Amino acid sequence: MTEGRKVLLTIDGKEPVEFPIMSPVHGNDCVDVRSLTAKTGLFTYDAGFLSTASCKSKITFIDGDKGELLYRGYPIEELAEHCNFLDVAYLLKHGDLPTSEQKIDFVKIIKRHTMIHEQMAKFYQGFRRDAHPMAVMVGVVGALSAFYHEAEEGFLDPKARNVNFNRIVAKMPTIVALAYRYSRGKPFMYPRNDLGYTANFMHMMFGTPCEEYVPNPVIVHALDTIFTLHADHEQNASTSTVRLAGSSGANPYACISAGIGCLWGPAHGGANEACLKMLAEIGDVSRVPEYIKRAKDKNDSFKLMGFGHRVYKNFDPRAKIMRKICDDVLRELGLENDPLFKLAKELERIALEDDYFVEKKLYPNVDFYSGIVQKAIGIPTEMFTCIFALARTVGWMVQWEEMVMDPEYKIGRPRQVYVGEPRRGVPPTRRPEAD
Numbered sequence: 001m002t003e004g005r006k007v008l009l010t011i012d013g014k015e016p017v018e019f020p021i022m023s024p025v026h027g028n029d030c031v032d033v034r035s036l037t038a039k040t041g042l043f044t045y046d047a048g049f050l051s052t053a054s055c056k057s058k059i060t061f062i063d064g065d066k067g068e069l070l071y072r073g074y075p076i077e078e079l080a081e082h083c084n085f086l087d088v089a090y091l092l093k094h095g096d097l098p099t100s101e102q103k104i105d106f107v108k109i110i111k112r113h114t115m116i117h118e119q120m121a122k123f124y125q126g127f128r129r130d131a132h133p134m135a136v137m138v139g140v141v142g143a144l145s146a147f148y149h150e151a152e153e154g155f156l157d158p159k160a161r162n163v164n165f166n167r168i169v170a171k172m173p174t175i176v177a178l179a180y181r182y183s184r185g186k187p188f189m190y191p192r193n194d195l196g197y198t199a200n201f202m203h204m205m206f207g208t209p210c211e212e213y214v215p216n217p218v219i220v221h222a223l224d225t226i227f228t229l230h231a232d233h234e235q236n237a238s239t240s241t242v243r244l245a246g247s248s249g250a251n252p253y254a255c256i257s258a259g260i261g262c263l264w265g266p267a268h269g270g271a272n273e274a275c276l277k278m279l280a281e282i283g284d285v286s287r288v289p290e291y292i293k294r295a296k297d298k299n300d301s302f303k304l305m306g307f308g309h310r311v312y313k314n315f316d317p318r319a320k321i322m323r324k325i326c327d328d329v330l331r332e333l334g335l336e337n338d339p340l341f342k343l344a345k346e347l348e349r350i351a352l353e354d355d356y357f358v359e360k361k362l363y364p365n366v367d368f369y370s371g372i373v374q375k376a377i378g379i380p381t382e383m384f385t386c387i388f389a390l391a392r393t394v395g396w397m398v399q400w401e402e403m404v405m406d407p408e409y410k411i412g413r414p415r416q417v418y419v420g421e422p423r424r425g426v427p428p429t430r431r432p433e434a435d
Helices: 036-040 076-082 085-094 100-112 118-126 133-147 149-153 158-184 197-206 217-229 237-246 252-263 271-282 285-296 317-332 339-353 355-359 366-377 381-404
Strands: 002-009 017-023 060-063 068-071
Touching: 017 036, 068 076, 068 085, 068 317, 076 085, 076 217, 076 317, 085 100, 085 158, 085 197, 085 217, 085 381, 100 158, 118 133, 118 158, 133 149, 133 158, 133 252, 133 381, 158 197, 158 252, 158 381, 197 217, 217 317, 217 366, 217 381, 237 252, 237 381, 252 381, 271 285, 271 339, 271 366, 271 381, 285 339, 317 366, 339 355, 339 366, 366 381
Parallel strands: none
Antiparallel strands: 002 017, 060 068
8 A cells, every 4th residue: 555646625716635645556546535524624425435445455356347356366266266165265364375284274173163052053943934044144143142242352362353253154054054944844954074164064955864965076166166256255235234333343243144134135145046036037038038128128127137247347257157167067967958047048148149238248247157056056046145145254254354453443434415404493383382
């Protein structure tokens, strides 16, 4: 981070006020306006934070124009090819990829924390069977605060922060799997420490007490890649929510629960669920031209879900990876000719060839492919966002820790532009008479 150049702000012809320009390692330069109100009495207005940097971070960098995503400086394409999810979790937490010895120790630690308290397992029985799994996730993950209430007292202790990180990363697969099992009326499956992180999750999701579950390595690799691609994504809505909740000093597990609530929305983590619902609405390949026409009509309420991205103005680098994974999974499971997946592939073909989509850069995004993969694996549509939350918990915890350790951090308090009624008095007729 370097400073040198200045921005001069002239208001009503008065003497210009100076503000420094900050230059990061990657990305746009920023005008440091922290002293704006003190110097001028003004605030800035930036709905949706389209032009506002809320923090300094060393974790993740996105270049939307280039279609680039870096975790701690490593391109996501290289990490997805050469590393598994726990490698990436360690990288995001500690800043570097683990050595062989560090990886062995980290895996052992994670396996020691996979169980949840038996009293917590009873929480699921308080929910309706048809409750949305994300609603269950908000409640159960938030309830970790009641079991580990000391977590909020260990902000300044690196060992305590490591325990909190390891604990929730280990328990999230168990929590997600139990939410699924409960919704289906199936017996809960305990974790197996002889399996890897993702294979163990599949065992808890799809295993049965009647026989040993043997995960398909192609499916394990696909799901592990989904975890890696969703581990962090800079200052998105849910990450910003976790940071904002954490800025008050709240228990970190409560902050993660807040992030899960934000992620639930169809414009964020629920996008792949919305994408599958869209495919179900279209129903058949023969109806694709009709819906493509509707998507191009500005006056039609229909939206083509799973295409384009708020940040990426080029091809989403994660989508390139997931496209291959998607083909591998469909081939492995013999689903290339499944009507739903044929429909998805036709939409993909049109989006990559149609001038309208190419000009607007509405390429298939990671949600489009990950939704298809999860559907093929047998994960119910309503569980998609839970899978997202499982992976993103790594990023949320790392972002939370970076925030609480930042000497410049303060409790979040956005300003507003008030557009309501001016100050006014209550009419005399509304005032009670004196006794």
